[in-house]
Amino acid sequence: MDFISILSIFVLACFVGYYVVWSVTPALHTPLMSVTNAISSVIVVGALIAAAAAGSASSKWLGLLAVALASVNIFGGFAVTARMLAMYKKRDR
């Protein structure tokens, strides 16, 4: 992919983000923060590349550490969001 296609994806995604986030109900702003936290750990992709690459031992160890940190976030972020969302209930009437 060249720079312009990547930039296009980025700009369009910003617009999508803008409209999607405004449609989030204020009652769910805390789960919004925890789920955005979880998905921003997609940075684990970069960490995995670094951890798997041959050629530099220090780069590999940095990658492995980043994999561990991002995993805390991925599993913790989705789990805590699920736990919170399970608590939101309607009136049972």
Added chain:
Amino acid sequence: MCQDWRSPDGAIVHCTMDPPEAIHTQPAWVLLAYLIAGICFILALRGLSSPESSRRGNRAGMIGMAIAVMTTLVVHRPYAMLAMMRVGGPIRSLQLDILTLIEIGAAMLVGGGIGLVTARKIQMTAMPQLVAAFHSLVGMAAVLVGAAAYLNPEAFGIAVRVTPIYGPSIINIFPQSRIEMGLGVAIGAITFSGSVIAFLKLNGNMSGKPILLPLRHVINLATLAGILGLIAYFTMDQSPWVFFTVMGLSFAIGFLLIIPIGGADMPVVISMLNSYSGWAAAAMGFTLHNSAMIITGALVGSSGAILSYIMCRAMNRSFISVIAGGFGTDGAAAGGGEVIDRAFKRGSAEDAAFLMKQADQVIIVPGYGMAVSQAQHALKEMADKLKAEGVRVKYAIHPVAGRMPGHMNVLLAEANVPYDEVFELEDVNSEFAQTDVAFVIGANDVTNPAAKTDKSSPIYGMPVLDVEKARTVLFVKRSMGGVGYAGVDNELFYRDNTMMLLADAKKMVEEIVKALG
């Protein structure tokens, strides 16, 4: 299929598997997989438009993450070169590096385990700290990935190897990648150190009072200029000192930016750091040409920015003034030295129970104090008792009640309060005039009528809940001494229709429950 190839030193590399793909020439299915992951993340946020669809959305997010991780593991599987001596020269073969795969699995297992245990054990009142801690991890991961990319740029496909006629070969990182990498590391480092400070303040390890350094604006601006200048210089000189100075300065400015901000401005800070963690992921996505990272980064970045905007609007303060810091003290620790003695009405739990039992409608206004004393469960019990008496009960939430956006809603949900009894400021504010009792628990500034009338008040212009329009206001407060975080006295306390219930929020509610019988 896979072909044998010749390594630069002339040895034949016997191919048993396809060699790793270069980042910039990824096959279409890989690009498609990352795109699908990105779409899953959009659906995860879209689901949050209502509690019913939110659980489905969260699952979409998990699926997206699984797709992204699996795709990366398949495309960038680790290889090891095996060398064997054969007749006719050395032969090497490329083999799957099982050891590295195990190491990666172990790292995910350790991290994931810590994450799951924390998610299960954390108390709902501690959510702001947890979110701050998670932000710091994203920031640190971005810094580590950036550093790894700097140390091994060929693995990331962001460099060319130049072999001059004389001397060793040089690995040249593309200038564009240097900027993206520099920005990613800088934003990641700011997110990390800023979130650590936010965590310490929210967790009470550090005073919520703003720490004001002399000349802090000059120091901050100079540091920021230094970072940007060095990133520009990095395009011409890829020496380690440039890269690591950018990293160090960014850690420093994250720290400097957050220490002057008071505890009560934390809703803005935490949203802002949320936004930064997104931009850090996006910058890394540019470096790696990865659409899943770019889409996610843009989503998270705009989400945090919008939340910061909503929080600032709810406090009637500009984003710049919050970031400049110095406003407010810690809500719990605040004690006005010179509170003038004014007459106020003090009531007991029995009085409160009697008044509420007689009412047609009661609106409960929770604030940070409710979270501090963990009164949400007792409050729900009180509401149930009142409902059994035929009283209509509603909850009114101010956007900045608590320490993070939506903090009160989560606590009420935890106490099993149905979400359709919980209303936002603009939806419920007109109802106070027809309400018999407004029950304010642990909130203060968000109910202060001075915000509407007193132009000299620091909170003038902030949208507030019109609780004073209710026939009676019951105000639960620890003591008369403390003032809200804004450090202003609340005129509401001295009104004729206000009854002060001075006690710990949870104890008071429990006593009211007892008095309701």
